[in-house]
Amino acid sequence: MDNINLFQLISALSFAIDLAETSISMENDFFKSFSEINTKHKFLNHSKRTSYISLKLALEMSKENDFLRKVFIASSLHDIGAAGFIDESHTESRFVIQHSMKGSDLIKKLPLMDDEVSSYIKFHHENYNGSGPFGLKGDEIPLISQIIRLADTFELLYNDNKPNYVQREKILSFLKDNEGHIFAPYVFDIFLQIQSKDAFWWDIENISSLPDIIEKVSPNISVFIGLIDLKNIAQVFADIIDTKSPFTFKHSTNLTKLISNASDYLGFNTNKKTRFEISALMHDIGKLAIPNSILDKNGKLTDKEFTIMKSHTYYTRAVLSRINGFSDITNWAANHHEKLSGRGYPFGIEGNNLSLEERIMSVCDMYEALTADRPYRKGMSKDDALKIIDNSATNGDICNNAVNILKEII
Numbered sequence: 277m278d279n280i281n282l283f284q285l286i287s288a289l290s291f292a293i294d295l296a297e298t299s300i301s302m303e304n305d306f307f308k309s310f311s312e313i314n315t316k317h318k319f320l321n322h323s324k325r326t327s328y329i330s331l332k333l334a335l336e337m338s339k340e341n342d343f344l345r346k347v348f349i350a351s352s353l354h355d356i357g358a359a360g361f362i363d364e365s366h367t368e369s370r371f372v373i374q375h376s377m378k379g380s381d382l383i384k385k386l387p388l389m390d391d392e393v394s395s396y397i398k399f400h401h402e403n404y405n406g407s408g409p410f411g412l413k414g415d416e417i418p419l420i421s422q423i424i425r426l427a428d429t430f431e432l433l434y435n436d437n438k439p440n441y442v443q444r445e446k447i448l449s450f451l452k453d454n455e456g457h458i459f460a461p462y463v464f465d466i467f468l469q470i471q472s473k474d475a476f477w478w479d480i481e482n483i484s485s486l487p488d489i490i491e492k493v494s495p496n497i498s499v500f501i502g503l504i505d506l507k508n509i510a511q512v513f514a515d516i517i518d519t520k521s522p523f524t525f526k527h528s529t530n531l532t533k534l535i536s537n538a539s540d541y542l543g544f545n546t547n548k549k550t551r552f553e554i555s556a557l558m559h560d561i562g563k564l565a566i567p568n569s570i571l572d573k574n575g576k577l578t579d580k581e582f583t584i585m586k587s588h589t590y591y592t593r594a595v596l597s598r599i600n601g602f603s604d605i606t607n608w609a610a611n612h613h614e615k616l617s618g619r620g621y622p623f624g625i626e627g628n629n630l631s632l633e634e635r636i637m638s639v640c641d642m643y644e645a646l647t648a649d650r651p652y653r654k655g656m657s658k659d660d661a662l663k664i665i666d667n668s669a670t671n672g673d674i675c676n677n678a679v680n681i682l683k684e685i686i
Contacts, residue, residue, distance in 0.1 A: 279500035279501065279502060279601070280500060280501050280506050280599060280600075280601060280602070281499075281500060281599070281600060281601075282388065282497050282499040282500070282501055283348075283494065283497050284598060284599045284600060285501070285506075285509070285599055286348070286349055286352050286353065286497075287324075287352065287490075287598060288595050288596065288598040288599050289352075289353065289356075289509075289513065289595075290323040290324060290327065290352040290353060291323070291324070291594070291595055291598065292359070292513070292561050292564055292595045293323055293353065293355050293356055293358070293359045293564075294319050294320050294321065294322050294323050294324070295320070295562070295564045295565035295591055295595070296358065296359035296516075296520070296564035296565070297319035297322055297355060297358055297359070298319045298320050298565060299564060299565050299566055299567045299568075320484070321436070321483055321484045322355070322431055322432075323351070323352055323353070323354070323355060324352075324483055324484075324490055325427075325431045325434065325480060325483055326351050326352075326354065326424065326427045326428050326430075326431045327348060327351040327352045327427075327490060328479065328480070328483060328489065328490050328493060329426070329427035329430055329431065329467075329480075330347050330348075330350075330351035330420075330423050330424055330427040331344065331347055331348060331351070331490075331493040331494060331495075332470045332476065332493060333423050333426070333427065333463060333466050333467060333470065334347040334420075334423060335493060336466045336469065336470065337419075337466065341495050341496055344494075344495035345495045345497045346392060346393055346396065346420060347420055347423060347495075348494055348495055348497065349389070349393055349497075350393050350396040350397055350400070350420055350421075350424060351420075351423070351424050351427060353379070353383065353397065354379065354396075354397050354400050354424050354428065355375065355379065356378075356379045356382050356383065356397070356516075357374070357375035357376060357377065357378035357379025357380070357381075357382060357397070358371075358375040358378075358379070359516045359520075359564055369409060372401045372409050373409045373410075376397065376398050376399070376400065376401055376409065376410075377398060379397045379398070380394045380395065380397050380398035381394075382512060382516070383397055385508075385512050386508075386509055386512055387501065387505035387508050387509060388499070388501060388505065392418075395418055395421070396418050396420040396421050396424065397421075398410070398421075399412060399417055399418055399421040400421045400424040400425055400428060401425065402417045402421060402422075402425065403425075403457060403458045404417065404422070404456060404457060404458060404459055404460045404461075405456065405457045405458075407457075414460075417460075422459070422460045422463050423463055425458065425459060425463075426451070426459045426460075426463050426464065426467055429451070429454075429458065429459075430447065430451065430467075433446075433447045433450060433451075434447065434480060439481070440477040440478065440480055440481040441477070444471075444477060448471070451464065451467070452464075503547065503550045503551065503554070504550070506554060507550055507553060507554050507557070510553075510554045510557035510558050511529075511557055513557070513558060513561060514528035514529055514532070514557040514558065515529075516564070517560050517561055517563055517564060518560075520563065520564060520568065520571065521568055521571040521572050522572070523571065523572060523648075523649060523650050524560070524563070524571065527560065527644060527645070527648060528556065528557050528558075528559065528560055529557070530644050530648070531556045531559065531640055531641055531644045532553050532556040532557050534556075534640040534643070534644060534682070534685060534686070535552050535553055535555075535556040535636070535637065535640060536549065536552075536553055537685040537686075538552075538636050538640065538681055538682075538685050539552050539553070541681060541684055541685050542681070551604060551605050551608075552608060552633060554605055555604075555605040555606075555608035555609040555633075555637065556608075556609070556637065556640075558592070558595075558596060558605070558609050559592060559608075559609040559610070559612050559637065559641065560588065560592065561591070561592050561595050561596070561609075562587070562588035562589055562590065562591030562592035562593075562594070562595065562610075563588045563591075564591070565587065565588060565591045566584060566585060566587070566588050567584070570584055570585055571585075586613070586621045586622060587622070589610050589611070589612065589613050589621060589622050590610075590622045592606075592609055592610045593606055593609075593610035596609060596610065604633075607631070607633075607634060608631075608633045608634055608637050609637070611623075611625060611630060611634045611637070611638070612634070612637045612638050612641045613638065613641075614630055614634065614638065615627075615638075615673040615674065616630065616635075616672055616673060616674060616675060617671070617672045617673050619673060620638075620673070627675075630675075632675075632677070632678070635674065635675035635677070635678040636675075636678045636681060636682075638674055638675075638678070639665065639674050639675065639678040639679055639681075639682050640682060642664075642665055642668070642674070643661055643662075643665060643682055643686070646660075646661035646664060646665070647661050658686065662683070665679055665682070666679065
């Protein structure tokens with residue numbers, strides 16, 4: 277399948293962003309200054325819930341599909357600029373400005389986006405009274421940014437650990453107190469209407485377990501994108517993944533070069549080569565769920581830390597498997613730590629069930645990781661890395677044929 281559904285792709289990338297924010301929130305009360313509302317907030321459904329509320333607001337304003345499409349994309353990806361954030365000691369204002377500007381810049385790099393969507397993300401933390409990071413006031417703030425501002429704040433107020441009916445009054449009180457200050461009165465009035473229906477609150481509570489909740493309010497954006505545009509999108513997310521830690525800088529891009537060379541060596545056609553390259557660019561997207569304290573640790577990981585680190589392949593599959601027509605890309609990407617011996621992770625898949633592409637991905641990933649600098653060691657020489665790889669092949673963990681292909685392309 278050469279075309280990918282844009283709705284599914286945005287939903288998958290939105291989930292990846294939530295994984296990133298979940299990992300950040302695990303780090304030393306990271307959000308204490310950013311969110312005085314709820315410092316123990318769970319971010320796993322943040323983008324999905326923000327998107328649902330934004331669309332409910334938007335549907336009361338217009339049924340025009342292009343407007344709803346922009347609301348969906350901007351609200352789903354509104355925190356894309358926070359996904360690769362490294363600095364844990366920033367102040368609230370610094371974080372808000374940096375992740376808003378970074379998000380705006382990243383959106384411009386994604387195919388099929390436009391400057392309008394970029395501006396909606398840039399200004400989604402503006403306050404109606406002009407006290408926000410960029411000083412826009414009232415109608416100077418794009419309407420979609422105003423929508424996201426309220427929806428985003430509501431989601432931060434919402435507590436996943438409590439039933440919706442015990443927190444409604446507290447949330448409404450906070451929002452009401454900030455009408456005309458943080459939130460546009462027009463947007464707030466519409467919010468009062470939609471929240472007056474009990475179904476709204478039950479949707480908020482059950483959005484993680486009932487996928488049709490977001491689907492029933494989403495616009496028709498069954499636009500299909502080709503592999504070249506998809507590869508460009510994958511490159512943007514590879515950059516986000518790699519910049520999450522200074523010790524993974526360019527890892528995904530460097531791996532993709534090896535995979536590209538292996539594809540040429542094996543005579544893959546353009547379609548298959550591009551899909552293989554996309555899988556390399558996205559193979560570590562699950563690392564967005566891993567706290568930087570583990571990724572950057574200068575020393576051996578504890579058993580608990582290693583268990584958390586291993587989960588990144590599980591989350592890579594969780595993100596990519598949401599996209600129809602992605603099964604081969606998902607397997608090539610997510611199985612890069614599986615071993616022929618069955619001693620790999622996360623599923624312990626044995627050799628007969630691992631394709632040649634998966635075996636090549638595993639070997640190339642190992643070589644790139646060994647030759648790159650890490651927090652606890654300098655990158656190895658080519659010869660030293662190949663000695664370790666040869667030993668792993670001798671032990672039956674990786675494929676001799678894949679090792680020989682690696683040697684040919686380097």
